[in-house]
Amino acid sequence: MPKDALGNIATDKRERVLREAALAFAEHGFSRTDMAALAKRCGIAKGSIYNYFESKDELYLYVCRDGLERSRVAVWGGVDPAWNIFQVIEHTFREGVRFARAHPEYVKLYLSIASVGLEGFAAALSTEVEKPTADRLKELIRAGITARIVDRDVDVAQLAWLINNTYVMTLAALVSEHFRVRLQVYLQVPSDAHGALSDRQVTALRDRVVAMITDCLKPKPAHKR
Amino acid sequence: MPKDALGNIATDKRERVLREAALAFAEHGFSRTDMAALAKRCGIAKGSIYNYFESKDELYLYVCRDGLERSRVAVWGGVDPAWNIFQVIEHTFREGVRFARAHPEYVKLYLSIASVGLEGFAAALSTEVEKPTADRLKELIRAGITARIVDRDVDVAQLAWLINNTYVMTLAALVSEHFRVRLQVYLQVPSDAHGALSDRQVTALRDRVVAMITDCLKPKPAHKR
């Protein structure tokens, strides 16, 4: 969808544009991001952006897609096909949290695609983004049931949804003021003066959440009989 | 915070302004909502809005707050203090879903306070909105444990968070394109041509979700022994 020119420029310039655009959109939101200011951040001329992309909309869509792909690679890239659901959850939550801390802008962009006023974008991305994860989670749960490491009575789809809800809410808490406050109100995690969570707290939180999910998956003793 | 004039005008005019503003902000988002167009929708002159509110920002904040209060009343207003956690969940999910279908705009506004670029607003509202629900849920779970209708080993705070996550995601699916698609991808709920969920589907979904939560809460057979 971007213009050919995007492929013809130096790699580091392309990376710079995509990075700064992601940061800008994440920081100010779509509407409040100023193309002129963005160009300046990128160290290029205003007009140059329009050599790479047709419009602000297209740039936004591309940056979102690109960011979601980067997330996917970071979180699922190292997943071993041989792993079971517990190993995968352990891994994806760990990598997801790490990625959210390293690149909050991409998580923010993910959250923003659900934003009011941007539904036109969402339609294009939602399935594309959610389907692969949903399918893998469900497949892993089913495999877990077969392997008798997951309770046989669970509602597979529902549980996959719950796991991903938890994942999304956990990452959201790391990048969004609102979700961080919400999480703290529920889980009573103290925050420092600026409201940020420490590495230690984040790790503890992640482990606590993973434990909860594991607990939901585990075969119930009563049923083992 | 609004100007005195807001309190001096006819009730139905005030309601009209608040309703139309909520609809407009929910439909287009904060930035893309045009004050002139909004005034026209309200059937008043552009300048009149500025007799009621200092600025677009103040109007937005007021409308959000107002909408959140309306949600609270609709969902928690009919809760009987004598009810246990299961009854309350049953009730709040039922009323929450009903409210979301009747007034998707308010749910959208709730989701929007987490939006990028509006974090200044969020700070003012997040705790105010989340705390009461969090406290009540946790209190109900604790009471349930005491009454031996809830598993004694659950992590109270975590479970309250999980319940509310589920609530939020369910309602979000009713008002947001992205969350609806996401839910359908996970739960494989079919949608009609326009992507909307039928009443029947929504009811079934709600019951399925409530059942899952109930299942998480119930004392585990293994522990009963």
Place this chain on the structure above:
Amino acid sequence: MPKDALGNIATDKRERVLREAALAFAEHGFSRTDMAALAKRCGIAKGSIYNYFESKDELYLYVCRDGLERSRVAVWGGVDPAWNIFQVIEHTFREGVRFARAHPEYVKLYLSIASVGLEGFAAALSTEVEKPTADRLKELIRAGITARIVDRDVDVAQLAWLINNTYVMTLAALVSEHFRVRLQVYLQVPSDAHGALSDRQVTALRDRVVAMITDCLKPKPAHKR
């Protein structure tokens, strides 16, 4: 020119309106003075001003005229018809300075009628305001020549103009940032931290200026022969 209503309201309310209007116009200038804010300062409703005056323009004109009349009374009111030019200058400069310190707003309004963009107003007021003073000054100088206390060779009209120029510039320095700075640059009068002139400095300045004028008027020794 004002409406009848102005004459029908309590005297203290009328005084309040005229005083606050003078202060407001002097502080912000005509264009930047807000009728709503002015009404609030006056402790009356916005609409009430329009019961007294047809328009902002009319109010402004009336306030200017009123202020100029007050100046005239304050400065020329106590002038004894028997006094000579030196006594009158002594008196008017003393009272003028006193008035400017007590009511800088009226002096500011005088200066403002010369402002660009308000020439329509000026036309109505200029002659009305300047003529009486010009005539009295010239008459006094002529009488001084007859009485041989003023040099017989002076250009009467020119000197009257010069005296009034000096008067205007002196008062202007007391109420206007620019003219104060200008005067200080020329006369090297030090100012305090806020740039204001002390009573002592003002008195000294006034006497110095009056002395200069007196010097211009006095018969030249060379001519006495």
Place this chain on the structure above:
Amino acid sequence: MPKDALGNIATDKRERVLREAALAFAEHGFSRTDMAALAKRCGIAKGSIYNYFESKDELYLYVCRDGLERSRVAVWGGVDPAWNIFQVIEHTFREGVRFARAHPEYVKLYLSIASVGLEGFAAALSTEVEKPTADRLKELIRAGITARIVDRDVDVAQLAWLINNTYVMTLAALVSEHFRVRLQVYLQVPSDAHGALSDRQVTALRDRVVAMITDCLKPKPAHKR
């Protein structure tokens, strides 16, 4: 202070903008000058002005400064360092009057910086504008005293102030309705139907004023003895 773009555009376009802005501000005053109308006068788009200047305020300040500099060059540019005070007064009044007739807008802008409501601007400009002239005048008077062409008893600072007061009032009379009326009331200069002064009258007026000043400076016969 203006943006870089101002320096990058064609010289004639820049000159056009500065000229039209000076004319517009001088004609209507700051507040009543409409940026959209100004842009049209300049033959450019509304937004273009904002490529050159941050705001209306900045444009105004720049135009004033620029105009004052032009005045300075026009009036003082041709002054020969060897000239005495009489020659300089003769020259500056002649050139000042010529400039005021050719570019009344710049003289109006000078007068406007003293206007009520614009005092913020004045602070920045007053000293900058007045100091050089004040210093040169005082130096010339002092040199005149040394050369025995100026009365040794004059108050140098005061006389410099008086000379400049006269200069300002004379030029003001050429560009401002109020000051013209005021001057005519004092000096009984007749005006034509439109109130304007003819070239002949202006020249006569100028010579009369210069003569008065010269008279104030000249050594008094009494002292010559």
Place this chain on the structure above:
DNA sequence: AATGAATGAGTCTTCATTCAT
């Protein structure tokens, strides 16, 4: 491909004035 000046529709906000109560 790069630049950045030019554009003008669009947006928020102000404010003098009116008028129903």
Place this chain on the structure above:
DNA sequence: CATGAATGAAGACTCATTCAT
């Protein structure tokens, strides 16, 4: 005569996009 809500034209400023160089 008092009030203050209502009006809508006006005005400063923004910004995505274009295009000549």
